[in-house]
Amino acid sequence: MWTRVKSPLQRVVYYTVALLRELVPQPLWHWLWQRQLDAIARRGASVEVIQRVNYYNKLTPGASIEGAPLSKNLAFRPTYYYFDLREYACVFPASFRLAHRFGDVTEVPAMPSIIKSRPIAEKNAAAVLMKLDRLRHFRWPKDPFRLEEKKPVAIWRGTMNNPARERIVGLYASDRRFDIGQTGEGFEGIPAKPHVSIREHMRCRYIVSLEGRDVATNLKWIMASNSLCLMPRPRCETWFMEGLLEPGVHYAELCDDLSNLPDLVEHFERHPEEARSIIRAANAHVARFANRRREHLISMLVLQKYFECTGQIFPREVTELVS
Incomplete structure (x- = not known):
């Protein structure tokens, strides 16, 4: 409310x-x-x-x-x-x-x-x-959930405005291991899924970030949360200095075809301390913009x-x- x-x-x-x-x-x-x-x-x-x-x-x-x-x-x-x-x-x-x-x-x-x-x-x-x-x-709510309290699934919601987004929906929208889906209209026979609030995203241990027309709008609040950001290397940057973000340091890197999403989730489920280390570095990057x-x-x-x-x-x- x-x-x-x-x-x-x-x-x-x-x-x-x-x-x-x-x-x-x-x-x-x-x-x-x-x-x-x-x-x-x-x-x-x-x-x-x-x-x-x-x-x-x-x-x-x-x-x-x-x-x-x-x-x-x-x-x-x-x-x-x-x-x-x-x-x-x-x-x-x-x-x-x-x-x-x-x-x-x-x-x-x-x-x-x-x-x-x-x-x-x-x-x-x-x-x-x-x-x-x-x-x-540059507004993001506080994440009230600890990593270990979150559901061990990867989530993504968004509109279909580029090939990467079409690809993730085509690969994983019907995969019950994940909560992946587009909002709005259906795509190639795949029905749309309901909008999910930021707070509900934060209940999940892994949140996927995909660029839209330029940068990924959700990247900043994901990196401010206690969830692990999964994304391909960014192609565009803003005041947030996305060009300085390092894979394996600030986020877990998805390959360009997004096929390694299941492997990433499985890896970090086995290595939660590695996930926490990346989350801490992501939080530290976000903190640069707090003053x-x-x-x-x-x-x-x-x-x-x-x-x-x-x-x-x-x-x-x-x-x-x-x-």
Whole structure:
């Protein structure tokens, strides 16, 4: 009951704060940020902050955004994407150019742009990650169940929007050893199964995570739980830094054809301490995103570096640390 009530309340608070933020004059936001930059320059930036800023923003000075829209022309839309970007863009002059793409992005844009997701690749510097759509992706309930209390089965629910999801349903939807199924319409004669809440997922010892249009939405709360995440190597990444996740360390790796799901479950049933070790590492990765002040600072520095590398701000001492 509380989860159903809490979510609408969070949305009301989120939009109320976002709309009130629009009423604050930009010079005040800018002055506050400059004071914060001065304080960071005196104290220094932590290794965690430096590493993460450079992970999200791989641009180097001289990046061109010729023809990009002005920040003041960021089209108002009452969406998480718009307000999440505006929270930080409002600190900088409205005359700055700010290329961005909202939604699920699975390719590297031609122009350096602020996006939510990007492919995991060496040459993805033009895709600058920020924490967009965060109310959807960065909320997770506490898992009340210990690993040994959970049902020794693997579970997955989702919509059929890519071959991997079709494959898992085709292989295991009728296998009684698992609780695998698609929601919505049937697929190739296989009937759909009922929606399962996050809490009910957490009653199972193994939870499968499969990417959708870009990343797997359920990955973050699975890794925050006391269940073991089973998934193929991710192809896309977000603010969650999926590209840093290691198979056998943060999750149990499913092969691309998903045929080793039964073997994985059988293996970890015989080796529960190995499962607990992976779960602890997954929980530790999730904990990196728990400090709100640090998350805010990193977001600001990512955008500061974007404007510096595109020649719109003269580099400051503090941001030279993360260049």
